[in-house]
Amino acid sequence: MTSTPTTTAATTSPGGAIEVLTIDLEGETFALEAACVREILDLVPITEVPDAQPFVNGLINVRGKVVPLADLRLKFGMEPTPPTIDTRIVVIEVEIDGEPTTVGIRADKVYEVTQLVAASLSETPKLGMRWRPEFIRCIGRRHSDFVIVLDIGRIFSCVLGAEAPGVGAAPAERQVAQLATTA
Amino acid sequence: MAGSDPADTFRQEAQELLELLEQTLLDLEHDPGSGELIASAFRALHTIKGSGSMFGFQRVADFTHHVETAFDRVRKGEVAPSHELIALALTARDHIRRLIEEPEQAGEAEGVAILGELKLLVDGGAAPEAGAPAPAAAAGDDETATWRIRFRLPRDAMTSGNNPLPMLAELRGLGTATVVAQTDGLPAFDELVPTDCYFGWDVVLTTDQPRGAIESVFLFVLDEMELQIDRIETEPDGDERLGEILVERGDATPEAVEGALARQQLGELLVEAGAVTGEKVAAALGEQKLRREARAAKAADSIRVPAERLDELMDRVGELVIAQSRLKQVAAASDDLQVKSVAEEIERLALELRDSTMGVRMVPFGSLFGRFRRLIHDLSRELGKDIQLVTSGEETELDKTVIERLNDPLVHLIRNAVDHGLEDPAGRAAAGKPAQGRISLSARHAGAEVLISIRDDGRGLDRERIRARAEANGLIAPDARLTDGELFQMIFQPGFSTAAQVTNLSGRGVGMDVVKRTIEALRGTIDVASRPGDGAEVTLRLPLTLAIIDGLLVRVGNGRYVIPLSAVEECVELPPEEDARARGRSFLNIRDELVPFLRLRELFKATTPPDRFQKVVIVSSGEVRVGLVVDQVIGDHQTVIKSLSRLHADVETFSGATILGDGTVALILEVAHLVEYGQVQEERLKAAG
Numbered sequence: 001m002t003s004t005p006t007t008t009a010a011t012t013s014p015g016g017a018i019e020v021l022t023i024d025l026e027g028e029t030f031a032l033e034a035a036c037v038r039e040i041l042d043l044v045p046i047t048e049v050p051d052a053q054p055f056v057n058g059l060i061n062v063r064g065k066v067v068p069l070a071d072l073r074l075k076f077g078m079e080p081t082p083p084t085i086d087t088r089i090v091v092i093e094v095e096i097d098g099e100p101t102t103v104g105i106r107a108d109k110v111y112e113v114t115q116l117v118a119a120s121l122s123e124t125p126k127l128g129m130r131w132r133p134e135f136i137r138c139i140g141r142r143h144s145d146f147v148i149v150l151d152i153g154r155i156f157s158c159v160l161g162a163e164a165p166g167v168g169a170a171p172a173e174r175q176v177a178q179l180a181t182t183a
Numbered sequence: 184m185a186g187s188d189p190a191d192t193f194r195q196e197a198q199e200l201l202e203l204l205e206q207t208l209l210d211l212e213h214d215p216g217s218g219e220l221i222a223s224a225f226r227a228l229h230t231i232k233g234s235g236s237m238f239g240f241q242r243v244a245d246f247t248h249h250v251e252t253a254f255d256r257v258r259k260g261e262v263a264p265s266h267e268l269i270a271l272a273l274t275a276r277d278h279i280r281r282l283i284e285e286p287e288q289a290g291e292a293e294g295v296a297i298l299g300e301l302k303l304l305v306d307g308g309a310a311p312e313a314g315a316p317a318p319a320a321a322a323g324d325d326e327t328a329t330w331r332i333r334f335r336l337p338r339d340a341m342t343s344g345n346n347p348l349p350m351l352a353e354l355r356g357l358g359t360a361t362v363v364a365q366t367d368g369l370p371a372f373d374e375l376v377p378t379d380c381y382f383g384w385d386v387v388l389t390t391d392q393p394r395g396a397i398e399s400v401f402l403f404v405l406d407e408m409e410l411q412i413d414r415i416e417t418e419p420d421g422d423e424r425l426g427e428i429l430v431e432r433g434d435a436t437p438e439a440v441e442g443a444l445a446r447q448q449l450g451e452l453l454v455e456a457g458a459v460t461g462e463k464v465a466a467a468l469g470e471q472k473l474r475r476e477a478r479a480a481k482a483a484d485s486i487r488v489p490a491e492r493l494d495e496l497m498d499r500v501g502e503l504v505i506a507q508s509r510l511k512q513v514a515a516a517s518d519d520l521q522v523k524s525v526a527e528e529i530e531r532l533a534l535e536l537r538d539s540t541m542g543v544r545m546v547p548f549g550s551l552f553g554r555f556r557r558l559i560h561d562l563s564r565e566l567g568k569d570i571q572l573v574t575s576g577e578e579t580e581l582d583k584t585v586i587e588r589l590n591d592p593l594v595h596l597i598r599n600a601v602d603h604g605l606e607d608p609a610g611r612a613a614a615g616k617p618a619q620g621r622i623s624l625s626a627r628h629a630g631a632e633v634l635i636s637i638r639d640d641g642r643g644l645d646r647e648r649i650r651a652r653a654e655a656n657g658l659i660a661p662d663a664r665l666t667d668g669e670l671f672q673m674i675f676q677p678g679f680s681t682a683a684q685v686t687n688l689s690g691r692g693v694g695m696d697v698v699k700r701t702i703e704a705l706r707g708t709i710d711v712a713s714r715p716g717d718g719a720e721v722t723l724r725l726p727l728t729l730a731i732i733d734g735l736l737v738r739v740g741n742g743r744y745v746i747p748l749s750a751v752e753e754c755v756e757l758p759p760e761e762d763a764r765a766r767g768r769s770f771l772n773i774r775d776e777l778v779p780f781l782r783l784r785e786l787f788k789a790t791t792p793p794d795r796f797q798k799v800v801i802v803s804s805g806e807v808r809v810g811l812v813v814d815q816v817i818g819d820h821q822t823v824i825k826s827l828s829r830l831h832a833d834v835e836t837f838s839g840a841t842i843l844g845d846g847t848v849a850l851i852l853e854v855a856h857l858v859e860y861g862q863v864q865e866e867r868l869k870a871a872g
Contacts, residue, residue: 047848048742050787051834059827059840059848064502066825066840066848096829103830156830 017115020140022147023090024109026078031140031149032092034113038102041089060104062091069104075135075155084108094152103156116140116147189344193238195487197283200227202553204276208269209556215264224272225254226402231279233403237344242294243282249298250275253305262305270564271300273557327358327391329415335368335383337407342378345404351384353400358390387415490583493544500533500540501731501823507533508821508844534821537731546586548626548635549577554590555597555624562601568608569619570601576626581633585705585725589635592698596637596721597622599695604641604719614716616640629724632749638720644713649673671711675699706838708804708855734822734841734851737800737813740789743849745822745841746811750802750854754816757797769864771799771810779861780810786836789814802854809861811852822851 020031021040039062046058046069058069069089071080086109093102122139137151204227211220228251236244250272256262275297281288332354336347354360365383369375388397394412401410507529514526552574559572581589605611605620612618623638646667653659653673675695702709706726713719726732726749734745735754753773757780761771770777780799783789794814801810822841827834838853 045845045847047840047850049831049834049837049850050742051836052831053833056830059850061842061846061848064505064842066827066842068828068830070830099829101828101830103828 017117018140018149019113019115020147020149021090021113022111022142023088023105023107024086024111025073025076026081026108029111029142029145029147030072031116031147032090032105032152033149036092036094036152038091038093040110041091041104043083043087043089056103058104060089062102062104065102067091067102067104069106070156071106072150072155073106076132081108092152094156096156101156114142116142116149190238190240192343193234193240194283196234197231197243198280200231201276201280203227204231205273205557206553208272208276209560211264212266212269212560218258221254221258221264225251225258226405228254229402230406234344235283240283242286243279246275246282246294246298247279250279250301253301256305265304268301268304270560271297271304273560275301327389329387329389330394330397331411331413331415332386332388332397333383333409333411334386334401335365335409336380336404338379338381340380340404340408347380347382347384350400351386354386354388354397357392357396357400358388360386360388362386383409493583496540497544500537503533504537504731504821504823505842505844509846510844512844537821541582541731544583545580546583547577548579548581548586548633549574551586551590551593552577552624555593558594558597559601559622562598566601566607568601568605570605571619571621573621573623574625575623579626579628579633581626581725588701588705589723589725592701592723593624593635593637595695595698597624600637600639600641600719600721604639604643606642610642614642633725635723635725636720638718640718643715643717644671644674644711644719646670646713646715668710668712671713672709674711675709732822732824734820735800736817736820736843736849737798737811738815738817739783739787739813740791742787742789743817743843743847744783744813745820745849745851746800746802747822747851747854748819750804752801752803752808755799755801755810757799757812773801773808773810776808778808778810779864780812781857781861781864782812784812784814802858804855804858807858807862809858811857824851 019034021034021037022029022031024030041060041062044060046060049057049059054071055074056068056070058071060067060069073080083106088107088110089104090107090110091102091104093100095101122141135151135155137149140147140149204224207220207224207227211217211224214220228247232244232247232251235241235247253262253268254272257264257268262268278294278297282294336345340347351362355362363385365385366381368381368383370381375381390396394414397412398405398410401408510526511530514523517523555574556572559570562568563570600622601620605622606614606616608618611620621640623636625638626633626635628634649670650659650665653670653676654661656676658673658676659665659670675698699709702723702725708724710722710724711719712722726747733748735748735751737744737746755771755773757771769780769782771780772778778801784793797812797814798816799810799812800816801808803809820841820843824839825841826839827837831837835856836853837850839851840848841851843849
């Protein structure tokens with residue numbers, strides 16, 4: 001049911017590479033720093049929090065702990081979709097307001113833990129991006145594809161409080177996400 | 184506590200002794216004639232001095248010695264325990280505490296100043312005599328008597344630095360003594376711990392010293408040891424004495440006596456000899472047995488456990504309760520009777536375990552009250568107001584964590600009451616009130632809540648002033664009609680209180696808004712009531728515990744939610760005619776009282792078709808009731824509260840979440856918020872017509 005990626009203590013190896021976990025969101029490949037990933041779960045029953053922001057409107061049970069579930073797609077203006085057989089939950093630990101918090105992230109697919117070498121990393125271009133640049137740490141290249149490395153800390157830090165309307169903030173973000181309620 | 188740093192043990196002990204000393208001194212202020220209180224204060228000082236020097240706290244020992252000397256004179260009746268002396272003793276107590284806890288901070292000069300004042304008070308300005316108190320000083324009782332002393336040290340006496348040999352030597356020094364060691368406490372060889380003290384001693388001592396001189400030999404260990412001191416009277420009745428001594432000294436070989444009694448030998452012998460009747464022997468032995476049992480019970484009175492272990496235990500119990508409710512569900516689906524019966528048994532055990540674990544975490548409220556007596560004492564001197572603190576409900580128990588977190592808010596509320604509530608002596612006289620102001624502090628249980636109230640008999644809250652201030656701050660509209668309760672809630676707004684107040688004494692601690700936040704963080708509420716000129720009363724309502732609650736599990740659409748059972752008043756069916764009125768008037772007639780209701784389906788945006796017969800759960804918060812319409816009432820549920828993460832800090836409808844038997848997460852409704860929401864809606868509807 002779970003496969004915990006072997007995370008090394010140091011994310012950045014001597015060659016300047018970063019170790020990441022690659023996931024799929026609507027056909028686009030994103031990457032999370034492997035060091036913050038705790039475990040990967042199959043889809044579990046999700047409890048909807050009616051009052052919460054759509055982006056974090058779920059709660060799941062991770063080994064007896066109540067953990068908020070975030071759907072990053074809503075942060076990037078994508079449409080919520082029903083879960084498929086490939087849907088996974090990536091459990092990460094991120095600091096929110098200085099407090100280490102365990103958060104689940106919905107991924108349409110989880111690929112692998114891999115190394116992105118420094119040479120393949122490039123700064124986030126300010127233009128020509130579908131995604132809000134402040135959420136992106138850098139863009140890497142893997143094989144012939146682009147991999148978008150997310151800035152997880154930034155994404156969750158602006159959940160709280162006033163949120164500046166960003167480039168790609170589509171109306172979908174305001175849309176009530178009708179994700180899987182208690183399955 | 185074996186194996187821990189002895190210095191830590193001393194600090195812990197000293198802290199308790201200092202607390203005891205403080206309470207004793209405050210009691211003494213009200214009852215200066217009580218010899219018992221004076222003796223208790225003296226003993227606390229003496230023990231602090233003794234163990235202080237034993238564990239290398241020389242400054243503590245030196246300083247305490249002088250205070251003790253002063254109290255020795257009080258004890259002997261040479262000096263009266265005046266208010267000044269008690270106030271000074273309290274200051275000295277604080278100094279001792281500093282010497283122990285933060286010796287670097289405790290200035291030498293301060294100690295010298297306190298001692299100087301003390302000497303002045305005790306000796307009336309005469310030259311101080313700093314010598315140690317002679318143990319056998321008390322005169323007037325030089326009659327020679329024979330004492331039977333029977334003592335047994337606590338098992339760990341030697342590991343904590345006590346030694347019975349000097350005590351025996353000291354006893355011998357008092358007069359003519361015969362010492363017999365009792366070895367009946369010795370265990371079998373393989374159970375023997377070499378550092379433990381298993382012996383007891385019987386000493387027959389003929390001395391011209393008073394009883395107090397004998398007791399003072401044991402002063403260090405008096406609280407934990409078994410000590411019996413009896414004066415042996417020479418009785419003329421020779422026959423009686425044989426039986427008496429046998430029974431009295433029975434402790435020496437209790438098994439033999441009991442065994443003999445069982446075989447009717449000792450009893451028969453005694454009865455045959457005509458010394459005593461059989462009943463007398465049986466009664467005496469019975470009494471002895473009882474006494475021994477009582478003593479054993481006392482020895483097992485309490486143990487010290489680090490607080491984090493209790494928290495850990497509570498976590499485990501929480502997990503057990505969750506696992507148990509999963510088992511319950513499995514068993515309910517199973518046809519196996521054996522599984523069912525085991526599941527039931529486990530359920531009962533888990534609930535009992537939960538209750539006793541929570542019981543362990545309960546602390547009587549009195550432990551907090553003690554600190555407030557000192558606070559009142561200090562405030563009274565500081566502000567020149569004569570104040571009496573009346574407390575009730577000290578025995579009311581509350582979760583340890585809640586008690587700890589209540590300290591600061593209560594200190595602030597009391598300061599506020601004393602500073603702003605109570606008038607100065609002139610003001611009280613003008614208002615025709617007794618010169619002594621009164622602060623009442625009470626705690627009591629009400630259902631699954633604890634009510635704590637702080638009441639003063641001062642001038643009361645100034646309604647007009649609060650209103651003017653709230654309007655100036657834009658908190659309320661100028662024409663808003665508010666009840667007193669609502670208006671008084673304004674004092675909890677951030678930055679509200681201080682500027683409108685007369686003095687700034689209360690600026691030291693937390694503000695009223697922090698008080699409110701702390702109480703709300705504890706899932707509690709605050710009510711304020713006041714009548715002009717007749718004082719104010721602040722009532723805190725707090726849940727009994729933070730970790731586990733009884734909940735009512737309900738279903739709304741697809742989601743399941745927990746309503747704290749303590750807030751639930753009753754469940755009724757929503758009458759179809761009310762249900763049909765989809766919008767518009769949302770009131771239920773509950774026994775001739777109109778109760779507004781909220782449709783949780785609408786609130787939670789449920790998309791599934793509603794159940795045909797909607798249920799209403801009537802909940803209350805404070806005085807207000809509101810109905811919550813749900814699809815189904817599932818039943819009661821042991822709810823282990825898990826707090827929501829920072830990501831859901833903006834969610835007000837739910838106070839937390841829990842894990843249900845099937846592993847899914849259910850949200851816990853925040854009743855106070857829903858009730859408030861219901862009220863707002865009710866007013867809107869009323870306004871609409």
